[in-house]
Amino acid sequence: MSADKCALAILGFGNIGSGTAELMRSGRERINSNAGREVTLKYILDVKFPEDSAFKEYFTNDFSVIENDSDVKVVVETIGGCGVAYDFTKRALNAGKNVVTSNKELVAEHGHELLTIAKERNVNYLFEASVGGGIPIIRTLIQCLAANEITEVYGILNGTTNYILTKMSDDGVSYENALKEAQELGYAERDPSADVSGKDTCRKICILAALAFGKQFDPGKVSVRGIENMDGLTVPPGSKIKLIGRAGKTADGGISIYVAPHVIDKRNLLYTVDGVFNGIVVKGDAVGEVLFYGQGAGKMPTASAVVADVIDAVKHILTRKAIFWEDGSDTELAPPDALGDL
Amino acid sequence: MSADKCALAILGFGNIGSGTAELMRSGRERINSNAGREVTLKYILDVKFPEDSAFKEYFTNDFSVIENDSDVKVVVETIGGCGVAYDFTKRALNAGKNVVTSNKELVAEHGHELLTIAKERNVNYLFEASVGGGIPIIRTLIQCLAANEITEVYGILNGTTNYILTKMSDDGVSYENALKEAQELGYAERDPSADVSGKDTCRKICILAALAFGKQFDPGKVSVRGIENMDGLTVPPGSKIKLIGRAGKTADGGISIYVAPHVIDKRNLLYTVDGVFNGIVVKGDAVGEVLFYGQGAGKMPTASAVVADVIDAVKHILTRKAIFWEDGSDTELAPPDALGDL
Numbered sequence: 039m040s041a042d043k044c045a046l047a048i049l050g051f052g053n054i055g056s057g058t059a060e061l062m063r064s065g066r067e068r069i070n071s072n073a074g075r076e077v078t079l080k081y082i083l084d085v086k087f088p089e090d091s092a093f094k095e096y097f098t099n100d101f102s103v104i105e106n107d108s109d110v111k112v113v114v115e116t117i118g119g120c121g122v123a124y125d126f127t128k129r130a131l132n133a134g135k136n137v138v139t140s141n142k143e144l145v146a147e148h149g150h151e152l153l154t155i156a157k158e159r160n161v162n163y164l165f166e167a168s169v170g171g172g173i174p175i176i177r178t179l180i181q182c183l184a185a186n187e188i189t190e191v192y193g194i195l196n197g198t199t200n201y202i203l204t205k206m207s208d209d210g211v212s213y214e215n216a217l218k219e220a221q222e223l224g225y226a227e228r229d230p231s232a233d234v235s236g237k238d239t240c241r242k243i244c245i246l247a248a249l250a251f252g253k254q255f256d257p258g259k260v261s262v263r264g265i266e267n268m269d270g271l272t273v274p275p276g277s278k279i280k281l282i283g284r285a286g287k288t289a290d291g292g293i294s295i296y297v298a299p300h301v302i303d304k305r306n307l308l309y310t311v312d313g314v315f316n317g318i319v320v321k322g323d324a325v326g327e328v329l330f331y332g333q334g335a336g337k338m339p340t341a342s343a344v345v346a347d348v349i350d351a352v353k354h355i356l357t358r359k360a361i362f363w364e365d366g367s368d369t370e371l372a373p374p375d376a377l378g379d380l
Numbered sequence: 381m382s383a384d385k386c387a388l389a390i391l392g393f394g395n396i397g398s399g400t401a402e403l404m405r406s407g408r409e410r411i412n413s414n415a416g417r418e419v420t421l422k423y424i425l426d427v428k429f430p431e432d433s434a435f436k437e438y439f440t441n442d443f444s445v446i447e448n449d450s451d452v453k454v455v456v457e458t459i460g461g462c463g464v465a466y467d468f469t470k471r472a473l474n475a476g477k478n479v480v481t482s483n484k485e486l487v488a489e490h491g492h493e494l495l496t497i498a499k500e501r502n503v504n505y506l507f508e509a510s511v512g513g514g515i516p517i518i519r520t521l522i523q524c525l526a527a528n529e530i531t532e533v534y535g536i537l538n539g540t541t542n543y544i545l546t547k548m549s550d551d552g553v554s555y556e557n558a559l560k561e562a563q564e565l566g567y568a569e570r571d572p573s574a575d576v577s578g579k580d581t582c583r584k585i586c587i588l589a590a591l592a593f594g595k596q597f598d599p600g601k602v603s604v605r606g607i608e609n610m611d612g613l614t615v616p617p618g619s620k621i622k623l624i625g626r627a628g629k630t631a632d633g634g635i636s637i638y639v640a641p642h643v644i645d646k647r648n649l650l651y652t653v654d655g656v657f658n659g660i661v662v663k664g665d666a667v668g669e670v671l672f673y674g675q676g677a678g679k680m681p682t683a684s685a686v687v688a689d690v691i692d693a694v695k696h697i698l699t700r701k702a703i704f705w706e707d708g709s710d711t712e713l714a715p716p717d718a719l720g721d722l
Contacts, residue, residue, distance in 0.1 A: 061527060061666055065527060065528075065529070065666075068526075068527075068529065069526070069527065072526040072527075074702070172664075172666070172667035172668065172670060173670060174520050174523075174670075177519070177520075177523065178516055178519075178520070181516075181519065181688070181692070184410075184411070184414040184687075184688050184691045184692075185403060185407060185410075185411065185414075185683075185684045185685075185686075185687035185688045185690075185691060186407075186684050187407070187410065307652075307673065309652070310649075310651070310652050322514075322684065324403055324407075324514070324680045324681065324683060324684035324687075325514035325674065325675070325680070325681045325684045325685075326514065326674065326675045326678075326680075326681055327674060327675075328514060328515060328516075328672070328673065328674035329671075329672070329673035329674065330670070330671070330672060330673075331649065331670065331671035331672075331673065332667065332668065332669060332670035332671065333667070333668045333669075333670075336668075338666045338667070338668075339666065339667045339668055341527075341666060342527045342528050342664065342666035342667040343527075343667075344527075345526075345527035345666075346523070346526055346527045348527075349526045349527065350523070350526075356699075357698075357699055360416070
């Protein structure tokens, strides 16, 4: 292990930010050993801090302190959204720091721009935690399937809607009651619109499509149908409804990306993916179909994906991982039905 | 892309060796782009060659030619077993070449020794294709779960026995008839003993255990029960029998590894893993349970795992991937029942 030290700053002390801080502390030895050097938590940035926090000593509300501290080699962004998170991410990358994020909105909307800055500054912008929580789907798409031409990626990418749909089909409760229960259990937010409208799934499938097909697709152009209104979908006995995000190559070489509820029967790999779990299927020309399954959200699973990226960033501090996609935001998408049945 | 060239030799021109050669040819551009430099197939070694092969120009039966050719940076070993494969692997590593293999027997029996030589020579010994065919389980255990303490790994690791068990439960045929059908379809070999005795599953679970727990375990010490004799196993309605390889930490800090048929009910993640498919569950302290599912064998899925390793070896030619495990072959294993129910 090298004697070099390497400091970490966490932006945002919500669910995932605090989970990351806890995991950095509890898994310290293993993380240092895997990273090949000592990784020290130095700052946690938020607008307000819990008074009784065990991480009080790290708190700051001044990003410029982090930006100007050359000890800070890795910045974890768990603020979310495209506001300050966007600004801080650009500033951190421009200051030559690696950035690790769970922010799917920012990666889906501005991935190409941020990866371009990362490339220019020879640092990493990593986002394993942005899709599928603790499921290592981003790495898999990048590395493991490097030997395949990927033809299609699809899956259940949102745990909240999958919980609601599972409740409706297993217990026969109404959409409204299932949503209420999901809110009471903390699976759905008070304003559940990003989940139930399909917008969250749309961001995630756009990130997977960018990796699989090498360019950014504008989430605003994707055909999105959520689970708020499923009139007209009849469910044959033994089948289930699942909200699916899907991206694939069409027969004539185009790309189609869409989000819609699907009737899934027993033979489909996603049939048993219930509750808050996610399942993602990747189709490659050589490997065939591969499925990844796990908790798609939650504090610790998502924090473990963040920490895996931190380790990777530290390991690759001198040899940047070549993650990149082109600007394809002006690409016209093929219609959803161009992909045929699931 | 660098202008450096980098030659490849394939040892053994059976199913996986020929699949690798085909994929290196058909996926050439994508592979070179992912590897960051041109990777050229230069030799294919076997004892006899098919007369009409499209790869005739590469054939040799003299390993010393490969060993002494400094252009050869990566050697793919798909011979299998612990005979010449063992000798050639040591010689290739000692000659400073990266070695990529699908040989589970060799990795399970001599992994520690071969990884030690690789470490000393600063080259890679990679074996993604040795477990789970095209499922990227080895990478996942090494990299993606670096942030977790792994407590248990288990799964359906042998497609042949899973095909036989699925046939028996779905169609009610006898063990003998299901085996015969598997042989006719090419899923089972003429001598099926390594599969049906559980030996193949044992080698694979020993490799996963070595990665998860950091040391080599002697496959000969593992309690192994195959599917040849399942007397006494009663299957409640709606349940299925699956041959499971399992490795985990016991309550008092020991390690238990075993192979045995299990009665699996509907709630288990492995319930829907049928036919020749494999399913592997990893439990980590932060990530919870993650399942990986795909074709666990077959020419092209396994070849795609070999090629992914070739790309990785070329990318890491200057910065060796730190895969290593200690010699733990004298470790006493805890009994199977120390892990509790699945």
